[in-house]
Amino acid sequence: MVERNSEPSVQDRAGRPFPVSWDQFHRDCRALTWRLNEVGPFHAVIAITRGGLVPAAIVARELGLRVIDTVCIASYDHDKQGDLKVLKGISEQTAKLGGGTGKGLLIVDDLVDTGKTGKLVREMLPDAHFATVYAKPKGRPLVDTYITEVSQDTWIFFPWDTALSFQPPIRDGAA
Ligand SMILES: O=P(O)(O)OC[C@H]1O[C@H](OP(=O)(O)OP(=O)(O)O)[C@H](O)[C@@H]1O
Numbered sequence: 001m002v003e004r005n006s007e008p009s010v011q012d013r014a015g016r017p018f019p020v021s022w023d024q025f026h027r028d029c030r031a032l033t034w035r036l037n038e039v040g041p042f043h044a045v046i047a048i049t050r051g052g053l054v055p056a057a058i059v060a061r062e063l064g065l066r067v068i069d070t071v072c073i074a075s076y077d078h079d080k081q082g083d084l085k086v087l088k089g090i091s092e093q094t095a096k097l098g099g100g101t102g103k104g105l106l107i108v109d110d111l112v113d114t115g116k117t118g119k120l121v122r123e124m125l126p127d128a129h130f131a132t133v134y135a136k137p138k139g140r141p142l143v144d145t146y147i148t149e150v151s152q153d154t155w156i157f158f159p160w161d162t163a164l165s166f167q168p169p170i171r172d173g174a175a
């Protein structure tokens, strides 16, 4: 457990680790696309970077969408949330496709947690459809379509942030 301040990090407080493999993530993204296919059609996909890039690629492939934009937002330093910074907004060309309000545009992120990131992007494009693969209860009301809900005290470990490593046997105190 690494603590940079006296406050425990979100991840340290998280009672439940929820590791997700590439296979599982791909399956969950495909399940998300089945639902989105009922809602569309969409003109374009907007990925909230960086976590939204991977699901956006899979969803875009499955929905046959080739116009993909990004909105680049930084807030968590590993597992501590700071102020949200918009490093790059949605391009004018994409905004025009959504008539300025986001109608017919699909925003994709890997998850909503507190909902702060999702809220900021929703404010940019109020009529866009917002989809995430995972949702925690605080952020869930912001999302139009998601696949799996996890408890607020769960920390999701994504496959691009993790690697295989030795685990002590459960009997010896493994989580
Ligand atoms: O609902 P919230 O509490 O706002 O948290 C959710 C956001 O946090 C993570 O992104 P992060 O800021 O860590 O950046 P990253 O996608 O570049 O990893 C995740 O990918 C979501 O975008």
Ligand SMILES: O=c1[nH]c(=O)c2nc[nH]c2[nH]1
Pocket: 076, 111, 113, 154, 155, 156, 157, 158, 161
């Ligand atoms: O990898 C992550 N897992 C999470 O559960 C989470 N919540 C906010 N940001 C997050 N990043």
Ligand SMILES: [Mg+2]
Pocket: 048, 049, 050, 051, 052, 109
């Ligand atoms: Mg993110």
